[in-house]
Amino acid sequence: LEVSVSGSSLERKLCSRVSSREIISKQVFVKIVMVEYKLRYFNLRGRGEPIRWIFHHTGMEFEDERIEQEDWAEIKSTFTYEQVPVLEFDGKGIFGSQPICRFLARLFGLCGQDDVEAAKCDEYVDAFQDIINAYVSFLKASDEEQKEEIKGELLEKLCPKYFTIYEDVIAQREGGKFLVEEGVTWADLYIAAWLDTFLQMDENILEPFPHLTALREEVRGLPGIKEWLQNRPETLI
Numbered sequence: 001l002e003v004s005v006s007g008s009s010l011e012r013k014l015c016s017r018v019s020s021r022e023i024i025s026k027q028v029f030v031k032i033v034m035v036e037y038k039l040r041y042f043n044l045r046g047r048g049e050p051i052r053w054i055f056h057h058t059g060m061e062f063e064d065e066r067i068e069q070e071d072w073a074e075i076k077s078t079f080t081y082e083q084v085p086v087l088e089f090d091g092k093g094i095f096g097s098q099p100i101c102r103f104l105a106r107l108f109g110l111c112g113q114d115d116v117e118a119a120k121c122d123e124y125v126d127a128f129q130d131i132i133n134a135y136v137s138f139l140k141a142s143d144e145e146q147k148e149e150i151k152g153e154l155l156e157k158l159c160p161k162y163f164t165i166y167e168d169v170i171a172q173r174e175g176g177k178f179l180v181e182e183g184v185t186w187a188d189l190y191i192a193a194w195l196d197t198f199l200q201m202d203e204n205i206l207e208p209f210p211h212l213t214a215l216r217e218e219v220r221g222l223p224g225i226k227e228w229l230q231n232r233p234e235t236l237i
Contacts, residue, residue, distance in 0.1 A: 037062040039100075041085040042069065044235050045197065047097035047132075048085045050190040053219075054101060056228040057189060058108045066233070098125060105186035113182040121187040124166065124179055128191055131158050135197065139237075155202050163209045166191065170211040177218050184219065192219035197237060 037055070041048030043066035055062045067075070067084065076082050079095075086093050087100045094100050102122070105111045111118040134154045141147040170176050178188045195216050198205050206213045219225060 035089050038065055038088040039063065039085060040065045040067065040079075040088065042067050042072070043233070044237050045193070046237060050097060050186075050193040051085060051087065051100050051104070052228065052232075053189045053193045053225055054104045054108065054110065054186055056224040057184075057222055058104075058110075059224055060108065098129075101125070101186050101190055110184070110186040110189070112180045112185050117180040117182055117185070120180055121185050124169075124187045125190050127162060127165070128194065131162055131198075132194065134158050151201070155198070155205060159198055159205055160208070163206070163212055166215075167209045167212050170215060176211075178215060184222065188215060188219050189225075192216045200237070 037060070039048060039051055039055075039062055041051075052064060079086060080093065081095050083095065085097055085100060086095045087103070094103055102111075105121070111121055131154065134150060138147060138150040138154060141150055166179065169179055173181060178184050179191075180187070192215065195206070195212075206216070220229060
């Protein structure tokens with residue numbers, strides 16, 4: 001097994017995770033090499049923020065390149081899909097928030113303890129796209145009446161629908177704090193990162209969901225995330 005990482009704390013996490021699962025049955029070599037990661041996204045939280053949270057949680061260094069809106073039209077055609085975010089490293093590029101997060105989660109051991117938990121992480125994040133897509137539609141709507149209609153659908157129907165599902169998932173395990181039993185995963189980081197956006201729209205939206213609220217606080221209290229929240233650039237969204 002060859003894992004390309006940098007950072008002593010991350011190295012310890014990976015070695016511990018690999019040895020606990022595989023060293024019993026076979027000899028595993030973890031090769032630590034320096035990899036320079038560059039995240040390219042707008043100067044916003046949005047779809048780039050969960051990626052940043054994964055990096056900061058693991059202590060992995062990366063370049064956070066922030067593209068200003070006024071510069072986007074000029075450089076848009078240089079991106080494969082004319083979209084961001086993109087993660088660049090070793091002459092390679094991975095496009096899209098979810099593919100990038102999944103790649104980093106597998107690399108850094110944030111997919112749960114087995115294939116079922118990994119699949120559940122995918123399930124929770126994929127389902128959350130219904131909320132994100134509605135939010136994007138809200139941002140793009142030019143007509144104020146349409147904007148209010150989408151906002152109502154988002155805050156009164158979609159968010160409660162999916163937040164109830166996540167609430168029940170956490171609540172069904174005694175003492176559970178996260179979405180899967182193993183502990184914090186990329187699904188927790190992803191959803192917690194996005195919750196700020198909806199709290200910005202309605203500060204009371206999490207009141208009916210104490211377990212989801214607790215999950216958000218647990219994630220925000222993780223050392224790397226806590227430090228990031230204290231120092232990240234202020235952006236509108």
